[in-house]
Amino acid sequence: MRPAVSPTELSGPFHALATLRGRIAAWRERAYFRWELKRIARDNPHLIDDIGLTKRQVEDEIAKLPFWQR
Template sequence: MPHIPFPIPASSEATPPAVPGATRSYRRFSLRSLIASWREKNRFQIDLERKLQGDPHVLDDVGLTRRQVEDELARPFWHVL
């Protein structure tokens, strides 16, 4: 059996205590953070595309190939990974 370097919580520890309205608040927070991640990814792609079109030599400075940039630009903004 492999050694796990961190403790795994029991199922009772993994679920937060029942607090009225906590789920709704958590969902609202999750939705906001998700939308913020999407916006950040979209801005990143726009900036990357501008740099690619404006000065392709910037990619060498960043350490990316043209293929990597094109692959990144082809991905939808909602694929945040």
Template sequence: MNDFPALGSTCRHQAWLRGDETSRRLYCLAMLPRMITIWRKRIYFRRDLEAMAKANPHLIDDIGMKKWQVEAEIAKPFWQR
């Protein structure tokens, strides 16, 4: 799953590939709100998963995960997929 959408402008994307420093900065700034949104969703998901694992551990099987998978997911930092 790709966390970042494709660029709307091919020109900016091509400049990014060429290594144009200004384009890199613009690309990074344009992606910042999207990255923050993704990070927040991961934080909320992992927090809710942890709460569910503690309160109702039998529901972990219902979502198709094993206990070790849940523990591994909870242990990840927010920036990691």
């Protein structure tokens, strides 16, 4: 979840820092989601159907690499 930013922080270096922090947080959330999805697929594959994904969708999502590893 992205941290709240006050309107006074939306200009100059504060805005750039808030944007960078938001992007890093999003990258971390995606990495954690993929790690958790991989764990669920390995340990409890029947739960994949419960969350509405196909095995192919899960495999595709797990296979995604961070942009710096492409």
